[in-house]
Amino acid sequence: MTLNRSEFKRQPAKEPKTKPGPRQRKCSNCGSQFLQQRMGQQVCSTACAQSYGRRISEQQQRKKERQERAETKAKLKTRADWLREAQAAINSWVRLVRDVDKSCISCGRQHEGKYDCGHYLSRGAHPNLAFVENNLAKQCVPCNQYLSGNQIRFRQGLIARIGLEAVEALESDNEPRKYSISDLQAIKADYSARLRELKGK
Known part of the structure; x- marks a missing residue:
């Protein structure tokens, strides 16, 4: 079969891609607008580059000093x-x-x-239950501070929430719980992280 030349369509030549020119950006040091001449350029001049470098170096140094102070403070904390x-x-x-x-x-x-966080069985008499969640509940300041925990009503409210069996198990819980400094650090980190999750929502 013979094809006519007219049946072949010639594709138009593609125009060569042009390189993007300099773009405007804000100087990270002085805030003025400048034409960026190279990738990653953050400042408008040599003077700003030196000033910006000093500022970043000072920020890193301050951050390092804060970390060192925090570590020193943590080492000085008692149990x-x-x-x-x-x-x-x-x-x-x-x-x-x-x-x-x-x-x-x-x-x-x-x-x-x-509101406070009340302990059904007090920390003084039952230090082993200080971090047992069933022993803790939100309690208004008058009940917690002025009525010494309002214990009878606390027990009634706790039974309504978690059941009599769970309350009696709490009351008979005499398991010794000795918390080391590392245990307490882990407890603080855990519940602090849970609080941060709430703030992040």
Whole structure:
């Protein structure tokens, strides 16, 4: 079979790609607009490059010093310090996350006043239960501070939430729990991370 030349369509020649020219960007040091001459250029002049380099170096140095101070401070903390910080972390998690929509465990009121994290079995008498979540609940300040925890009503509220069997198991829990500094650091880190997740939502 013979084909006519007219049946072949000649493709138009492609125009050569042109390289993109310099683009405007904001100087990371002085804030003025300049034409970027090379990839990754962040500053408009040699003077700004030197100034910007010094600023970045100073920021890195300050960050390093803050880290060193934090590490030194952490080394100076006693077990009592870590115990207090770990307790504050789990208490905040109970109030602001787990029980945020719940009323006071004892009086049942839901109001705009202040709330604490109450312990059904006190930390003084039952230090082994200080971090047991079933022993903790959001409680209004009057019940927790002025009524010494309002324990009878606390027990009634706890039974309504977790059941009598769980409350009796808590009351008979005499398992010794000795928390080392590393244990307390882990507890603080865990509940602090849970709080950050809430803030990030």
